[in-house]
Amino acid sequence: MKELICIVCPRGCHLQVDEANGCAVFGNGCPRGAAYGKAELTHPTRTVTTTVRCTGARLPRCPVKTAAPVPRESIPAVMAALDGVLVRAPVKPGQVVLADVCGTGVDVIATRAL
Numbered sequence: 001m002k003e004l005i006c007i008v009c010p011r012g013c014h015l016q017v018d019e020a021n022g023c024a025v026f027g028n029g030c031p032r033g034a035a036y037g038k039a040e041l042t043h044p045t046r047t048v049t050t051t052v053r054c055t056g057a058r059l060p061r062c063p064v065k066t067a068a069p070v071p072r073e074s075i076p077a078v079m080a081a082l083d084g085v086l087v088r089a090p091v092k093p094g095q096v097v098l099a100d101v102c103g104t105g106v107d108v109i110a111t112r113a114l
């Protein structure tokens with residue numbers, strides 16, 4: 001039995017995931033916790049939030065995030081790819097700054113206007 005804290009909402013339910021029983025989840029306060037607990041043991045993913053270099057704006061860096069969670073093991077490669085990105089102002093929230101990052105099928109988007 002694996003113990004986790006659900007990070008889907010601020011309630012932070014303490015989950016128990018039974019690996020020997022098809023990753024059955026206990027302790028979840030809602031169905032989203034069950035889905036999170038099972039995914040965390042079978043295929044963990046995370047939304048990546050960071051900044052990229054920006055030119056032509058008052059601020060030198062633009063905050064960005066992945067538009068959807070990416071496989072956790074791909075995060076170092078995603079960060080390395082974003083290290084080489086330079087965006088030019090004006091930037092709009094939701095603008096794609098790097099499409100299909102590292103072949104994950106997920107775009108990286110800006111999260112503020114610059």
Ligand code: SF4
Pocket residue numbers: 006007008009010011012013027028029030031032033034
């Ligand atoms: S199980 Fe549901 S209620 Fe509990 S922390 Fe996760 S999302 Fe929130």
